[in-house]
Amino acid sequence: MSNAQAELIRQSFVTHVDENRLMDCMRCGFCLPACPTYIHSDYDETQSPRGRIALMKAVRDGVVEWDGSIEEAFDLCLGCRACEPACPAGVQYGTLIEETREAVLSVKSLSLKEKAVRKGAFDHLFADQRKMKTAVKLVTFYQKSGLQKVVRKVGFMELFPPFMKDMEKSLPTPPKKRREQLPPTEKKTTVAFFSGCLMDTIFQETNRNTIDLLNLLGCEVIIPKGQQCCGALQGHSGEMERARRNAKVNLEAFDLDGIDYIVNNAGGCGAFLSEYDRLFDRDTELHVLARRFVEKQIDISSLLVKLGIVEELLKQPKTEATEIVTYQDSCHLRNVNRVKDEPRDMLKAVSNSLFVELPDAHLCCGSAGVYNLLQPEMASRILGSKMEEVKRIQATTIITTNPGCLLQMKVGVEREGLSGATRAMHVVDFIHEKLMGSNGGK
Amino acid sequence: MDEHVKERLIAITGSAHARSSTAQKLAYSYDATANFQALPDLVLSPASIEEIQEVVKVCAEYKVPIISRGSGTNLAAGTTPTSGGVVVLFNRMNRILELDEENLTLTVQPGVITQMINERVAEKGLFYPPDPSSMSISTIGGNVSENSGGLRGLKYGVTRDYVKALKIVLPNGELLTTGGKLAKDVAGYDLTSLFVGSEGTLGIIVEITLGLIPAPETKKTLLVFYDTLEKAAQTVSSIIAAKIVPATLEFMDQGTIEAVEEFMKIGLPTNCEAMLLIEQDGDPAVVERDMELVHKLCMEHGATSTQMAQSAEEAARLSIARRVALSALARKRPTTILEDATVPRSEIAKMVKAVQEIAAKYDLLICTFGHAGDGNLHPTILTDVRDEAEMARVEMAFAEIFDHAIKLGGTITGEHGVGEMKAPYLEWKIGKAGIDTMKAIKLAIDPLNIMNPGKIFAKSVKKRVVVHNE
Numbered sequence: 001m002s003n004a005q006a007e008l009i010r011q012s013f014v015t016h017v018d019e020n021r022l023m024d025c026m027r028c029g030f031c032l033p034a035c036p037t038y039i040h041s042d043y044d045e046t047q048s049p050r051g052r053i054a055l056m057k058a059v060r061d062g063v064v065e066w067d068g069s070i071e072e073a074f075d076l077c078l079g080c081r082a083c084e085p086a087c088p089a090g091v092q093y094g095t096l097i098e099e100t101r102e103a104v105l106s107v108k109s110l111s112l113k114e115k116a117v118r119k120g121a122f123d124h125l126f127a128d129q130r131k132m133k134t135a136v137k138l139v140t141f142y143q144k145s146g147l148q149k150v151v152r153k154v155g156f157m158e159l160f161p162p163f164m165k166d167m168e169k170s171l172p173t174p175p176k177k178r179r180e181q182l183p184p185t186e187k188k189t190t191v192a193f194f195s196g197c198l199m200d201t202i203f204q205e206t207n208r209n210t211i212d213l214l215n216l217l218g219c220e221v222i223i224p225k226g227q228q229c230c231g232a233l234q235g236h237s238g239e240m241e242r243a244r245r246n247a248k249v250n251l252e253a254f255d256l257d258g259i260d261y262i263v264n265n266a267g268g269c270g271a272f273l274s275e276y277d278r279l280f281d282r283d284t285e286l287h288v289l290a291r292r293f294v295e296k297q298i299d300i301s302s303l304l305v306k307l308g309i310v311e312e313l314l315k316q317p318k319t320e321a322t323e324i325v326t327y328q329d330s331c332h333l334r335n336v337n338r339v340k341d342e343p344r345d346m347l348k349a350v351s352n353s354l355f356v357e358l359p360d361a362h363l364c365c366g367s368a369g370v371y372n373l374l375q376p377e378m379a380s381r382i383l384g385s386k387m388e389e390v391k392r393i394q395a396t397t398i399i400t401t402n403p404g405c406l407l408q409m410k411v412g413v414e415r416e417g418l419s420g421a422t423r424a425m426h427v428v429d430f431i432h433e434k435l436m437g438s439n440g441g442k
Numbered sequence: 443m444d445e446h447v448k449e450r451l452i453a454i455t456g457s458a459h460a461r462s463s464t465a466q467k468l469a470y471s472y473d474a475t476a477n478f479q480a481l482p483d484l485v486l487s488p489a490s491i492e493e494i495q496e497v498v499k500v501c502a503e504y505k506v507p508i509i510s511r512g513s514g515t516n517l518a519a520g521t522t523p524t525s526g527g528v529v530v531l532f533n534r535m536n537r538i539l540e541l542d543e544e545n546l547t548l549t550v551q552p553g554v555i556t557q558m559i560n561e562r563v564a565e566k567g568l569f570y571p572p573d574p575s576s577m578s579i580s581t582i583g584g585n586v587s588e589n590s591g592g593l594r595g596l597k598y599g600v601t602r603d604y605v606k607a608l609k610i611v612l613p614n615g616e617l618l619t620t621g622g623k624l625a626k627d628v629a630g631y632d633l634t635s636l637f638v639g640s641e642g643t644l645g646i647i648v649e650i651t652l653g654l655i656p657a658p659e660t661k662k663t664l665l666v667f668y669d670t671l672e673k674a675a676q677t678v679s680s681i682i683a684a685k686i687v688p689a690t691l692e693f694m695d696q697g698t699i700e701a702v703e704e705f706m707k708i709g710l711p712t713n714c715e716a717m718l719l720i721e722q723d724g725d726p727a728v729v730e731r732d733m734e735l736v737h738k739l740c741m742e743h744g745a746t747s748t749q750m751a752q753s754a755e756e757a758a759r760l761s762i763a764r765r766v767a768l769s770a771l772a773r774k775r776p777t778t779i780l781e782d783a784t785v786p787r788s789e790i791a792k793m794v795k796a797v798q799e800i801a802a803k804y805d806l807l808i809c810t811f812g813h814a815g816d817g818n819l820h821p822t823i824l825t826d827v828r829d830e831a832e833m834a835r836v837e838m839a840f841a842e843i844f845d846h847a848i849k850l851g852g853t854i855t856g857e858h859g860v861g862e863m864k865a866p867y868l869e870w871k872i873g874k875a876g877i878d879t880m881k882a883i884k885l886a887i888d889p890l891n892i893m894n895p896g897k898i899f900a901k902s903v904k905k906r907v908v909v910h911n912e
Contacts, residue, residue: 023776023826027474029515029579033555042487043533044461044469045514051469058468063479069463088769089778 006066008107013060016103017096022060024091025053031083031093036364037076040381046073049083049093056100074100076378078371079236080331080364081271085338094336095278101238188218189307192254192296194264194273196403197229203403209432210265210300216435217307226253230264232272232332233370235279243272244279251276251289256296265300265428267330267402271337273297299333300428301342301401312435313349321354325430326395328386328409330402331364343401343427350434356393360386367408387412390422398424443483443526447504451484451528454496459534461485470511470529471522474576475863476777477827478519482509482529489534491609491617491648498646499615501528507895510642512553512584515576517780518861520588520641524896530646532583538562539649545623546654547606552583552647559652569657571598574857575768583647589639591857596815597687598655600857602638609649610637613888623651636883641859642894644887658723661689662733663757665749666740667714671695674716675791677743678814681720682787684739686732690721691815692764695794698771698809698822702763705770710763714746718814719764721757767811768822775807775824779836783847784856787817796846797821803842804835818856841904844870865900 031049032038038048045051046069055073058064074097081094191214195207211221231246250273254262264270274297280287298306325347333339340362348355366372366382390398390412398413400406409424425433452460461470462484471481483506488494501508507527514521523529532553540549541562548563548570556577559570573592574580580590586608591600607621621627621634637644668674678691694702694717703710710717718740722732733750740748751757772778785793794810797819801808812819821843825836844854844867854860854867869877881899884891 020776023828024773026476026772026778027472027514029474029513029576032513032579043531044466046461046463046466046469048469051465054472055465055468064464064468067464069465070468073465073469088766089772090769 003065005107009066009104010059010062012103012107013056013100016106017056017060017099019060021092021096021099022053022057024089025050026089027054028088030088031086034082034086036078036080036082036366036382037378039363040378040385041076047076049077049087049091052077052100053091053093053096056096071104074104076375078331078364078366078368078382080368081335082331082362082364084335094275098235098238098240101236102240103238105238189220189261190222190259191219191303192222192224192259192262194227194230194250194262194269195223196264196266196269203406203426206265206426206428209428209436210263212436213300213304213309213428213432214263214307217304217309217312219307222259224253224255228253230269230272232268235272237370240279247276247279247290248286251286251293254293256292259296261298261303262293262296263298263300263303265401265426267299267333267337268404270297270299271332271335274337299337299339299342299401301333301346302339304431305342305345309431310345310349313346313351313431316351316434319352321352323353323396324356324394325350325353325397325399326356326358326390326393327361327399327427328358328365328405329361330400330405331368333401334362343399346427346431347399350431352434353397356395358393358395358398359389365405365408365412367402367404372408372411383408383412383415387416387418391416391418396422397430398422399427399430400424401427443506443528444504447500447506448484450500451486451497451506454493454500455486455488459487459489461487470514473511473514473516473519473521475517475519475522475861476779477833478522478862480523481526482523483526485529485531487531487534491611494530494611494646494648495615495617497528497530498611498613501892502614502890505890505892507892508642508646509894510552510583510587510646512581512587513555513576513579515580515584516588516861517782517858518855518863520859520861520894520897521584522862524862527892527895532581535648536581541566542623543568547623547651548654549607549649549651550582551649552581552586554582556580556582556585563654564657567657568654570604570652570654572601572604582650582652586638586647586650587640587642588859589857591813591816591818593690593692593813595813595818595857596691597689602635604653605634605638605650606653607651608634608637608647610645610647612645613890613893617648618645621651639859641861641897643884643898644893646893658689658725660726660729661721661723661757662729663751663760664720664733664737664740665751665760665763666718666720666745667711667747668716668718668744669714669746670744671715671794672791673744674718674814675794677718677740677745678790679788680739680743681736682815684735686722686736688720688732688736688815689723690719691813692719692811693717693790693794693814693819694719694764694767694811695798695809697807698767698811699763701770701774701809702766705773706762706766708763711747717763719761721761764811768820771809771822771824776826776828777824779823779825780858781821781823781840781843782812782818782856782858783821783843783852783854784816784818785847785850785852787815789850789852790814790817790819793817793819793847793850793852797843800839800842800846804839806832806835806839808839816856817852841867841906845906860898862897865896865898866902866904868898868900869903870906 035048041047055070077097083093214221228249229246231243235243274294277290277294327343365386366379372379398409406426413422413424467481470485472479507525509523509529511521511529535551536553537551563570571594573594574590585601589602610618612618696715699710699717700712703712722729751760797810807824808821810819810821823836825832854864854871860868
């Protein structure tokens with residue numbers, strides 16, 4: 001790296017990374033035990049939130065000159081934000097790492113690998129719901145046509161990082177066609193459903209089940225047309241302009257007057273939606289609108305519990321437990337929205353399964369958006385210790401509340417050769433199976 | 443550092459356990475002290491006592507500074523690599539070696555996190571009392587090197603009171619073993635005590651044997667508010683005079699109460715000048731009797747309100763205000779500087795008042811909370827290091843706080859250590875004879891001055907200005 005470019009990066013940090021936010025960190029170190037990359041790097045302070053904030057400040061102040069080692073420290077951050085609840089001083093780490101990535105991105109050209117991943121993901125799939133659907137069709141075709149078998153045989157996937165290979169095996173089969181809607185029993189609550197780009201395509205079944213459960217509890221569910229990807233993946237990678245663009249579209253797509261809640265069933269999206277107001281300058285029209293939008297946000301677990309799903313589950317006849325079910329937190333649901341009890345409360349109320357807490361369930365599984373594609377080594381180490389815990393408690397069902405985590409758990413199950421013994425499911429699908437049977441019919 | 447020296451050092455641990463990239467050097471350039479930072483040349487993670495001995499020998503040969511570092515939670519710039527050199531980490535020496543239930547001791551490597559020790563001994567119904575606020579992060583090696591305190595100091599003492607034996611790599615690379623699993627031991631100078639709290643300036647602590655005690659059976663919690671500071675202070679004195687030694691006797695001033703209420707909205711009376719959190723633990727009958735008497739004493743000394751916890755959950759709820767005190771304060775301004783001036787417990791009210799006057803005099807925001815039972819206060823200055831004019835006033839306020847504490851028979855630091863930050867003030871407390879004696883010890887053990895140089899002893903002593911007219 002030339003001196004000139006290092007200086008450009010420093011200036012970019014001055015422009016993008018908020019000094020006051022950096023100053024909030026008092027370096028007490030309370031974030032250290034909460035950080036998965038600190039733990040999995042053999043306690044390397046460089047890979048900790050405190051270390052990264054110190055690096056941001058040092059780059060910004062010109063104490064150190066930008067180089068590959070600094071870049072790696074930022075790249076290795078999962079963005080799980082587990083440091084935020086642990087922080088006594090209320091440091092907005094999530095915003096800082098996004099600002100940092102934006103600062104770097106605006107100067108540095110992306111690495112080839114990252115470019116390839118991002119180009120595929122952000123420019124095309126996540127930016128446009130129709131393209132996402134086309135891609136899903138391709139995946140469907142690929143899985144159904146027998147091409148999948150051929151590809152695996154000839155080792156085409158060897159060309160990709162090992163993680164992508166595992167992930168390819170774990171992609172769920174997209175449903176053939178949409179099922180008929182169940183009419184709501186009696187309307188009490190009006191809910192607008194943020195159906196999410198991934199959730200609405202490869203996890204379409206989960207979205208159906210979400211609507212079923214809400215209907216069961218007396219909700220009218222509206223799916224506003226024109227909504228698109230929440231923008232989280234772009235935002236977390238520092239592509240703030242793209243994130244803002246998506247946010248604007250979504251703010252316009254929802255009619256806030258006629259609804260009680262905006263519900264989502266993906267922890268990562270939910271967290272980003274609930275911080276839409278941070279994307280816009282205070283007191284602008286969009287900021288005011290975003291504030292109202294944010295107030296209506298709720299995750300599916302919290303809403304179901306609020307509407308009485310636990311009571312509904314307890315009505316089921318008690319039978320002997322046939323499976324051990326556990327829960328892996330979605331980092332952003334837990335650390336940003338601070339929701340941890342609701343999914344567990346539902347699982348504990350299920351009559352024919354035994355809930356066992358997954359040790360270190362609060363630690364990131366290593367999925368973290370596209371992290372597992374960009375940082376396969378660290379992601380793999382993190383997933384490895386996660387699966388050790390799964391095996392230790394002999395879980396037969398791993399529940400998650402976010403598509404990324406779900407895919408990652410599926411990868412883990414596949415990689416450990418547990419496919420026969422253990423399944424990974426979205427909480428909605430599991431509860432739906434228990435209350436309404438696996439096909440969704442009553 | 444010479445490349446050749448660096449290579450020799452890296453060869454000892456292997457390159458996988460050596461860190462020296464730009465990012466890594468920066469990440470080990472600070473601890474939890476605001477405004478202190480210096481880059482090391484190399485960061486090493488040795489795996490054994492033998493490797494540490496090798497590292498020290500090479501460093502001695504080339505006069506390279508060595509800084510032992512636990513988790514870097516020090517509040518007096520004790521672990522900043524002031525003169526560069528090698529930072530030695532203990533992340534690969536973090537095992538609990540032996541729990542001896544017959545002698546009630548626990549032998550550990552220095553990298554064990556303090557919280558783990560608590561958890562491990564609790565499984566056996568035993569108790570390791572020192573509980574510094576950073577115990578979920580800090581290492582026991584760091585605690586021993588700093589002689590850390592905590593909330594239980596009044597009844598149970600501090601880290602020193604539980605260190606039975608040490609293994610230390612001396613600055614010449616030799617291994618020194620002190621103490622033992624003994625209740626009594628007067629074989630010569632008490633070297634164990636000398637190394638506890640020596641802040642890494644005399645050698646590297648590589649193994650620690652801790653004494654344990656049976657775990658107390660129960661605990662009871664009481665929260666009390668006062669409209670004046672003096673009433674709270676009188677209550678504290680009266681509790682001790684009644685021959686009760688509470689496990690916890692914590693204090694918060696009005697500024698801290700206001701900050702906590704602003705942050706948590708839990709309904710604290712913000713018109714009160716003081717809050718006390720009192721806990722007793724031990725045999726149920728004794729706890730019951732003590733807490734009844736404590737409650738009576740609180741009322742007699744004019745408490746405006748009291749709340750006694752009836753359950754563990756309620757106890758947790760009552761102690762939340764004290765637990766979040768630092769968090770609440772830290773949010774008020776960009777820079778938080780936590781001090782630990784300590785006075786005899788009888789002088790607490792005078793000291794808190796003095797801090798408030800000093801804050802007003804220098805137009806600073808200083809809130810005080812702390813361990814009322816052992817006179818260890820935490821005047822917390824909320825400021826902004828970017829504001830040079832204000833930082834100059836902060837420095838003057840510090841000096842005055844230290845000066846006042848010493849006048850009241852207290853000290854400049856109760857539990858954080860001297861480090862680099864308070865080195866200029868040490869002579870105020872211990873005098874020239876004190877400095878000379880300490881320096882003589884330092885030189886005798888570390889003649890090359892390679893062990894954490896720049897700490898404890900200042901290049902120049904702050905001029906002590908007499909600022910009070912009493």
